[in-house]
Amino acid sequence: MIESSAKPDLAAIASLIGEPSRAAILEALMSGESLPAGDLSTRACVSPQTTSSHLNKLVQGGLVKVEPIGKRRYFKIASVAVAQAIEALCLIAPPKKIRSLKASFEADALRQSRTCYDHLAGKLGVAVTEFLINEKYLKLNPDKFIVTPTGAEWFASFGVDVDAARQLRRKFAYPCLDWSERRPHLAGSLGAALTSAWFDKGWVARMQDTRAIRLTKEGQCGLKEVFKVNELK
Amino acid sequence: MIESSAKPDLAAIASLIGEPSRAAILEALMSGESLPAGDLSTRACVSPQTTSSHLNKLVQGGLVKVEPIGKRRYFKIASVAVAQAIEALCLIAPPKKIRSLKASFEADALRQSRTCYDHLAGKLGVAVTEFLINEKYLKLNPDKFIVTPTGAEWFASFGVDVDAARQLRRKFAYPCLDWSERRPHLAGSLGAALTSAWFDKGWVARMQDTRAIRLTKEGQCGLKEVFKVNELK
DNA sequence: ACCATAGTTCGATCTGTGTCGAATCATCCC
DNA sequence: GGGATGATTCGACACAGATCGAACTATGGT
Incomplete structure (x- = not known):
């Protein structure tokens, strides 16, 4: 049993999810697929450098797992608990404004x-x-x-x-x-x-x-x- | 039935929760109590003005409800769904560093x-x-x-x-x-x-x-x- | 009517962090 | 080995948003 003498850092986890580019990455991964960094960069509409930085933080924060295959690094949602938390958030989230066709x-x-x-x-x-x-x-x-x-x-x-x-x-x-x-x-x-x-x-x-x-x-x-x-x- | 032609804005809801002062407010309200703005200001360790601004955003975002009683305004978690989302986040949150005794x-x-x-x-x-x-x-x-x-x-x-x-x-x-x-x-x-x-x-x-x-x-x-x-x- | 208390609005400031250009590292393929 | 592709590190910059002082509104008590 883990004897952690601390309460959960709600702000840390929520702000990790709350950054728009990172949220886009997580939404893409919510399909259940493993996706390489490059694809996630495209999906989130930010440069590879920025994506890399975000993926680092997501892995550090325990939201996402990596599996390197060859020169690619495949990312996926770290656990069912993470997926459930994100789903729970989607249920109370406001609808996003639709900009483009x-x-x-x-x-x-x-x-x-x-x-x-x-x-x-x-x-x-x-x-x-x-x-x-x-x-x-x-x-x-x-x-x-x-x-x-x-x-x-x-x-x-x-x-x-x-x-x-x-x-x-x-x-x-x-x-x-x-x-x-x-x-x-x-x-x-x-x-x-x-x-x-x-x-x-x-x-x-x-x-x-x-x-x-x-x-x-x-x-x-x-x-x-x-x-x-x-x-x- | 609501015909909303949009997907949920994960980033919006998560960043709303993710700001440290707002997270502190939500944690306080997770007791299930209704608390007035002043108390929440104390708990979150920020000025009344700042608290007011945060509470506004939380209400706008549908996370928190207000009930004015006399000159006080009592705030509480808006729904069970909100409480469940916050609990789900706490389960995957990292432990917070303990600073003080x-x-x-x-x-x-x-x-x-x-x-x-x-x-x-x-x-x-x-x-x-x-x-x-x-x-x-x-x-x-x-x-x-x-x-x-x-x-x-x-x-x-x-x-x-x-x-x-x-x-x-x-x-x-x-x-x-x-x-x-x-x-x-x-x-x-x-x-x-x-x-x-x-x-x-x-x-x-x-x-x-x-x-x-x-x-x-x-x-x-x-x-x-x-x-x-x-x-x- | 007066003052105290609860809360808000406005404006100025300042910090945190997301962003990308440029360069670097790693792996694969021919 | 050399070129191509995937991904990361570093540094500089810019912007969003949290913060608080000061002034203001509203309610309650005496």
């Missing part, structure tokens, strides 16, 4: 479908979750999802190993409120596993330079046939 | 027992929660607490109206991880109701100028006899 398209795409650290969010995430509930594959207890017996079969047939997800040392299946829909979607290791399956099937693909994801042709068919969702509204 | 005592007192927005935390909060679990009054499902039948009786006998708490439009009973113990304690409307009962009985009292609370003589007896806790360790 491009930013407006991006915002629309994000609301449509995106990854929230490691699971589906946006309209897509909510629609998928509601399908699972309607079909009684999941049951929403106030603070957690229960997988029903028929649900377990369904997940297996879809290619998701529920038991493997359950054994991981993290929350298994809980509702995550998202900032755009304000309705819960499936998070936790089960949500992450389901999302992996979507990517594996090629139903969704990451879009360039944003957390938004794109439904492929196959994804649209799958959404209709497997999830009985005709359109995201 | 006084600050060291305060940190110790905080770790011992404090309020976390509206429920007990620190060693006291954890000890009480563990008693409730050991006696099988509460059962910890991964993400929520269940009140057992004998538990319902116990809460009633202690003066807590479980059904009233259950009917409130907020989470009922969930585990809140605290930054000092890193072990869960009882949060939600049930936690808040239990804490009120402690204050009503005079078992705990607020300390001056800090979120820490003090166990009274009666509280020490009660802790021993009702909660079977001999000492907080």
